[in-house]
Amino acid sequence: MRPYISAFRVRFLNGLQYRAAALGGLATQFFWGVMAIFIYQAFYISGGVPQTFNFSQLVTYIWLQQAFLALIMLYDWDSELFEMITSGNISYELCRPCNLYGFWYVKLLSKRLSSAALRFSPIIIVALLLPTPYKLSFPQSPVTFLLFIATLMLGLLLIVAISMLIYISTFKTMSPVGSMAFIGLVGEFFSGMTIPIPLMPEWLRAVCYILPFRWTADLPLRIYSGNIGVNEAVISIGVQFVWIIVLASAGAILMMRVTRRIVVQGG
C-alpha cells in the first residue's frame, strides 16, 4: 500500500498549491449555481414541474452539485496522465514496481479530493447564508447526512473507475479529445449534471437508472435533499458497489492488455 498512499499524498499536496485555479473555479461555480437556480425558478413559477421534486430540494441539489463538483463531475481530466500517454513519459510509469491501474486510480482520486478540498467549504458556507428560497437547507436527519457522505464517496470511487476507462482508451486512439468529448457529454447528461434527473421524463429517467453515471452524482445529492428515502438509499449503496467492482475490474483487465501492446514512440 505504501506506494499508493505516497502517490496519493504527493498529488494531493500538489493539487493544493493551485490557488488561482481554485479561486477561479469557486467564482465560476458560484455564478453557475445562481444562474441555474434562477432559470429553474422561472420554470417552477410557470408551472408544469413534477410535484415530487420541490424547489427547495432543487436548490439544495444545485448547491451541492456546485460545491462538490470536483467529486462528481465526469468532465474533470488530468492532463498530466493524458500527456504521459501521448508524450511517452509513460515509459517511466511502466518502470515502477506498481500496478499501473491502481497507481493511476489513486492519482485521479487524490486530484479530485484536493480540488474539492479547496472549493467545497466556501460554496457551502455562502449557500447556507443565502435568503430563504435560495439557500442550501440542512439534511433531514443525521442518518440522511451519513448516507449522503457514504454515497458521495462511493460515487467518487465509481466516477474514477469510469474515467479510468477513458484514459485507457487513449492508449489506442492517442488523442483523448474524442473519447473525452463523447463520454463527457453523454456521462454528464445521464448523471444529472445537465438537468437534474427528477425533472426528466419518466422514460429518460429509466435510461439513467440503467447506466452507471447517475449513481455518482444524482444519488448522493438527492439523498441529502430528502428526495430519496433511507430505504432506497441503502439499496443504492449496493448498486454502487456492484458498478465499482464491475468497472474497476474491467479497467484493470483492459489496462493490462493495452500495456502489453503498448508502443512507446520516439527517442
Add this chain to the structure above:
Amino acid sequence: MITVEGLCKTFKVSKRSAGFKAATKALFKREYTEVEALRDVSFNINAGEVVGYIGPNGAGKSTTIKVMSGILVPDKGKCEILGRTPWNDRINHVKNIGVVFGQRSQLMWDIPVLDSFELLRDIYRVPQAKYKKNLDRLTDILDLGKIIETPVRQLSLGQRMRCEITASLLHSPQILFLDEPTIGLDAVSKVAVREFIKEINKENGVTVILTTHDMGDIEALTDRILLIGKGQILFDGSFNNLKRRYNTFSVLTVDYSGDGNIPEIENINIISKEKGRAVLKIDTKSRSVSSVISQLSSILEIREISVEARPIEEVIVALYKEYQI
C-alpha cells in the same frame, strides 16, 4: 546477468502523403508500413560491465532498452535479466533496474525535487535509512544540495538531468539503463555525469548500459561497445579494438624552423603547408608514424611535432559507412 537472444520487433508506422486529398483519403483508409526495429538481436552482458550501445538514429537502440526495461514486448526472441523475462514479470523485474530516458522526465514538474524523490522512495519501498544514505551520497557527488528543494520547472536542463539520474538510483538498482543521459548537457555537467557513472560502477558494481551519440561518453566510460544498425548488432567488442581497426591514418602536425621544404613522401598526404608548418596525413597501414618522423627529422629542423589519431567521430562515420547504416 543479461542475456538477449534473437530479439525481433516490428512496428507499424502509419503514413500518408501531405496535402488535403491524402488527408481526406486517410479518413477512410489508413495506410501503414512496417518498420523492422529489431532483427535478431543477441548479446550477453556480465555483471559490472559498462556497455556502450551505439548506432545511428533509428537503429533500434531505444527499442532494445525499452524491451530490456520491460516496457515493450518484442515479437520474437528471449531476454533474461537476473533470471527474469522483463515483460512477463514486469513488477519484480523493475525493482532491480534503474532507467534514465534522457528525453523524458520522471520528476513532477510543479513540486520540489525532494518530494519526487520521496515518492520514489515509497514506490520502491526503500527503507528510510537506506534512502537517506543513498540520497546523501548522490547529493554529494552530483552536487544537488542547492537545487533539491526547487520545483523541477525552475531547474536548468543540466540540473534536471542530474536529478533524473539520482532519481533512478535511489533504490540501488543492480542494472542501470541510460538512454542518452548527456543529451543537451554542457561540458561541466557532462563531465560530472560521466564521473558519477564511473564511480557507481566501480564502487557499487552497478552494471551500466548506455546509449548515446556522444562519443566522448563512450570514450570516457565504456570498455565494451555494441553497435547496432538497421536493427542488427554489427559489432560487439572492446572500444580499443574498434579504434585500432578504423584508425587507418594519423594526422601529423610539424612545426619547423629554417627554409626546409617538405618533400613528397610515399603514403603521405600533405593536408596543408605554410611557412614553418605542415600538416600531414599518414596512412598507418603502410607506414609507421615513427618512420615518417625520422625521415622528416633528417630533412628538417623540427621544433614541435604532434600526432593525432583519427578523431573518434570520424571512426564512427567510417564504421556506419562500412555497414551502410
